[in-house]
Amino acid sequence: MAPLVAPRQQEPAAPQVAVTGIGAVCGLGWGTAALWQGLRSGRSGIGPFVRFDHSQHRTHLAAEAPEAETPPPNLARVCPGWRRLTIADRFAIFAALEAVGQAGLGANDTADLENVGIYFGSSTGGMYESELFFADFLREPRRARLSALVAQQVNAPGDAVARQLGAMGPVATFSSACASGALALGAALAAVRSGEVDVAVAGGSDSLCQLTYAGFNALRSVDEIACRPFRAGRAGMSFGEGAAVLVLEPLARALARGAEPLAVLAGAGSSCDAHHMTAPDPTGAGAAAAVEAALADAGLTAEAVDFVNVHGTGTPLNDAAEWQALQRVFGKRAGKMPLVATKALLGHLLGCSGAIEAVATVLCLQHGELHPVQGTGEEDPELPVSLVLDAPLSLPGVRAAVSTSLAFGGSNAALVFSRWAGQAA
Amino acid sequence: MSPPILITGVGTLGAWGGGSQGLAAALAAGVPLTSEVDRSAGYHRSGGARRACLVPAGQFTGWLSTAESRRMSPPSKLAVAASRMALRCAGLTDGEEEEGTAVVIATAFGASTNTEILLKQILFEGPESASPSLFMESVANAPAAQIAIALKARGSSLTVCQREAGPLLALGTGAAEIAAGRARRVLAGSVDEMIPLLHALLDRFGALARGGPEGEELALPFGRQRNGFLAGEGATVLVLESAASVAGRGGRALARVLAWGSGFDPTAPPSGWGIGHQALARGLRRTLERAGLGPADVDLVVSGASGARDGDRLEAEVLRAAWQGAPLPPVAAPKAVTGEYGGGLLASAVLAAAGSPPGPTPGCGFVDPELGIALCDGSPLPVPSVVLVTSLAAGGAGAWVVLGQGMG
Numbered sequence: 001m002a003p004l005v006a007p008r009q010q011e012p013a014a015p016q017v018a019v020t021g022i023g024a025v026c027g028l029g030w031g032t033a034a035l036w037q038g039l040r041s042g043r044s045g046i047g048p049f050v051r052f053d054h055s056q057h058r059t060h061l062a063a064e065a066p067e068a069e070t071p072p073p074n075l076a077r078v079c080p081g082w083r084r085l086t087i088a089d090r091f092a093i094f095a096a097l098e099a100v101g102q103a104g105l106g107a108n109d110t111a112d113l114e115n116v117g118i119y120f121g122s123s124t125g126g127m128y129e130s131e132l133f134f135a136d137f138l139r140e141p142r143r144a145r146l147s148a149l150v151a152q153q154v155n156a157p158g159d160a161v162a163r164q165l166g167a168m169g170p171v172a173t174f175s176s177a178c179a180s181g182a183l184a185l186g187a188a189l190a191a192v193r194s195g196e197v198d199v200a201v202a203g204g205s206d207s208l209c210q211l212t213y214a215g216f217n218a219l220r221s222v223d224e225i226a227c228r229p230f231r232a233g234r235a236g237m238s239f240g241e242g243a244a245v246l247v248l249e250p251l252a253r254a255l256a257r258g259a260e261p262l263a264v265l266a267g268a269g270s271s272c273d274a275h276h277m278t279a280p281d282p283t284g285a286g287a288a289a290a291v292e293a294a295l296a297d298a299g300l301t302a303e304a305v306d307f308v309n310v311h312g313t314g315t316p317l318n319d320a321a322e323w324q325a326l327q328r329v330f331g332k333r334a335g336k337m338p339l340v341a342t343k344a345l346l347g348h349l350l351g352c353s354g355a356i357e358a359v360a361t362v363l364c365l366q367h368g369e370l371h372p373v374q375g376t377g378e379e380d381p382e383l384p385v386s387l388v389l390d391a392p393l394s395l396p397g398v399r400a401a402v403s404t405s406l407a408f409g410g411s412n413a414a415l416v417f418s419r420w421a422g423q424a425a
Numbered sequence: 426m427s428p429p430i431l432i433t434g435v436g437t438l439g440a441w442g443g444g445s446q447g448l449a450a451a452l453a454a455g456v457p458l459t460s461e462v463d464r465s466a467g468y469h470r471s472g473g474a475r476r477a478c479l480v481p482a483g484q485f486t487g488w489l490s491t492a493e494s495r496r497m498s499p500p501s502k503l504a505v506a507a508s509r510m511a512l513r514c515a516g517l518t519d520g521e522e523e524e525g526t527a528v529v530i531a532t533a534f535g536a537s538t539n540t541e542i543l544l545k546q547i548l549f550e551g552p553e554s555a556s557p558s559l560f561m562e563s564v565a566n567a568p569a570a571q572i573a574i575a576l577k578a579r580g581s582s583l584t585v586c587q588r589e590a591g592p593l594l595a596l597g598t599g600a601a602e603i604a605a606g607r608a609r610r611v612l613a614g615s616v617d618e619m620i621p622l623l624h625a626l627l628d629r630f631g632a633l634a635r636g637g638p639e640g641e642e643l644a645l646p647f648g649r650q651r652n653g654f655l656a657g658e659g660a661t662v663l664v665l666e667s668a669a670s671v672a673g674r675g676g677r678a679l680a681r682v683l684a685w686g687s688g689f690d691p692t693a694p695p696s697g698w699g700i701g702h703q704a705l706a707r708g709l710r711r712t713l714e715r716a717g718l719g720p721a722d723v724d725l726v727v728s729g730a731s732g733a734r735d736g737d738r739l740e741a742e743v744l745r746a747a748w749q750g751a752p753l754p755p756v757a758a759p760k761a762v763t764g765e766y767g768g769g770l771l772a773s774a775v776l777a778a779a780g781s782p783p784g785p786t787p788g789c790g791f792v793d794p795e796l797g798i799a800l801c802d803g804s805p806l807p808v809p810s811v812v813l814v815t816s817l818a819a820g821g822a823g824a825w826v827v828l829g830q831g832m833g
Contacts, residue, residue, distance in 0.1 A: 057552045114704055134544050141468055146629055151695040154586040159820045163691045168704045170687040171822050172594055175565035175586045183583060214552035215560030272582035274573040277561045409570025411582040
């Protein structure tokens with residue numbers, strides 16, 4: 001099937017782009033070590049949560065970032081105004097500093113800060129703090145503290161990261177619902193390839209809030225138990241929160257400065273279903289177009305892909321549409337393709353989901369091992385997929401992986417990561 | 426330098442009504458089109474701002490179906506109507522299957538009406554009262570998604586949120602989609618609505634213009650007495666195409682996108698402007714260099730200056746630093762007429778590049794002498810060959826686009 005979006009006309013000299021640092025905070029803890037430990041063991045971060053009173057909501061679970069570790073001990077010291085930051089901003093800064101630290105930027109790198117770009121995705125920014133403000137303001141305007149609103153906008157997490165790092169290159173925030181993080185990474189990839197920036201710090205951040213919790217519940221898109229992507233009886237998503245950041249730079253630049261590439265971000269693609277505000281195109285054509293565009297951008301065929309980190313929300317319609325898309329792209333291989341369903345453990349991080357699933361994909365490539373999810377419930381005979389269940393799947397020769405993000409409004413994004421050729425298998 | 430991207434259509438709605446002719450007339454007159462904001466909800470201070478540049482009622486007739494009007498949020502309605510206007514302006518047919526069309530829309534505040542109602546439902550009536558139809562239209566990307574659905578645009582669907590810099594970032598992002606071969610055509614633009622709640626909050630932050638010479642609410646970009654901006658709303662959508670695409674269908678271009686770029690001032694506080702004009706000026710110069718141009722080649726600056734005290738100061742410092750002591754070209758500041766919403770800036774810049782005279786900027790006779798800006802005063806100007814469009818956002822982001830005259 002021909003892609004719906006014209007394949008990117010990549011310049012022959014376009015550089016390979018390395019991932020040299022990753023950072024994350026989520027329901028499994030603060031930092032990528034906690035993330036990988038939890039993912040590898042198939043431990044779900046979804047459970048009871050305390051961020052807001054949800055007694056009147058329809059459901060009562062979320063993967064909330066552990067409060068006990070907030071803030072990590074050194075951050076309040078190195079980050080001016082930490083206590084005034086929104087939760088989403090704190091997540092973003094933590095993840096960015098972890099990623100930049102792993103990449104060795106600042107310590108042994110002389111990146112011109114005017115050539116460092118920040119590309120972020122977020123759905124709600126500081127909405128949680130806005131809700132606290134509006135609860136006061138809408139009752140009695142004079143009682144509300146305006147300062148609580150200062151950093152509530154969607155662009156606040158990306159701006160906060162730029163401010164913290166002193167970055168002076170492009171800063172752009174994408175808010176295309178659940179595809180935001182992946183679209184931000186696609187924009188960052190294009191910026192590094194074109195030479196617009198030397199280094200891109202890209203990812204996403206979102207925190208739990210009542211607006212999205214009640215809204216998705218109103219749509220009856222939330223499962224009352226932890227979500228079960230692609231399983232029979234699945235009844236919706238589970239919420240998560242956190243941030244994820246990847247540092248991208250030309251591979252040659254990374255090697256020249258002695259950085260160790262974790263993976264290569266080989267391609268990105270996007271499309272729109274143009275079908276419905278909340279329901280995916282059931283044929284999967286739009287999602288498949290995004291994956292095919294990403295593969296074309298990477299210069300890879302579908303045969304080169306060894307696993308897919310699926311969007312896998314656990315809603316009946318989304319998973320069914322994604323299965324159709326997988327069949328369009330991978331044909332008869334679709335049923336045998338190992339699928340990683342990160343949302344089953346982290347919940348749905350909305351505008352950050354594409355970014356944290358990109359980090360999970362990089363970790364799987366790096367370790368040659370795919371993380372499992374709990375095999376709750378039965379297989380869905382309508383969706384005969386090969387989910388990695390209950391135990392990690394060792395793939396020591398893994399070459400490339402696709403990560404999909406399929407959003408509200410029909411916005412689809414796909415990323416292709418490959419193992420760096422110089423990396424020991 | 427890559428081949429230029431052409432702007433072949435513009436659709437715009439704002440306080441002037443619908444269409445670029447109304448905007449051109451408003452700019453030529455140099456008078457802001459404000460109307461009274463509904464203060465009945467009690468959000469406003471008793472002595473606070475009362476006026477904003479609001480879209481008059483009845484602008485969607487002929488542009489939206491009854492079903493679309495019923496189900497869409499105000500920003501989605503504005504965006505879809507502006508998209509159809511833009512396609513008509515470009516001589517393109519609305520609604521054909523279009524696999525290579527991408528949509529890139531900027532918004533600063535998103536669907537404020539829906540968000541306000543939802544928050545009231547959730548916080549005061551209980552979360553189970555939340556309306557699913559309001560929620561699905563409350564997401565920031567609803568306007569982009571509704572454009573894609575209405576026009577069957579199946580390319581990338583991107584929503585950019587970077588406050589005042591968002592519209593120029595959206596235009597640049599759209600141009601990059603074509604330049605990289607990811608799209609044949611792009612609908613790029615900006616949409617925002619101004620509701621009483623948001624107006625009252627902006628006023629409580631001290632952001633709104635509250636004192637013209639006669640006590641009226643008047644924005645005075647770069648003015649000595651500037652003390653805030655006029656809140657505004659509307660939508661502008663541009664049709665972007667490659668030169669080959671336009672030539673292939675015998676179309677005409679209103680303007681060319683010669684270059685785009687952006688930067689950030691990390692000294693800026695989250696909701697204000699900083700002191701990093703030198704770095705931003707270097708970013709501006711790099712943007713011009715991408716088009717093979719220098720500051721001396723710029724015939725007209727269309728500035729995002731809005732009357733904000735610190736924002737206009739920074740904008741002037743950036744321009745002066747970029748020009749390195751050389752005389753600045755004339756500067757137009759259309760937000761004094763359109764209000765502070767990025768679509769007005771976008772449409773005004775395209776009109777200027779297409780040869781429409783920028784008109785006098787309100788308050789042009791009372792420019793702050795410390796800023797060194799020569800505002801357009803309505804005197805006839807030659808049609809500009811190169812227009813620099815600038816916008817610096819509260820929070821630190823800055824974006825620039827370089828436009829040239831159209832071809833064919």
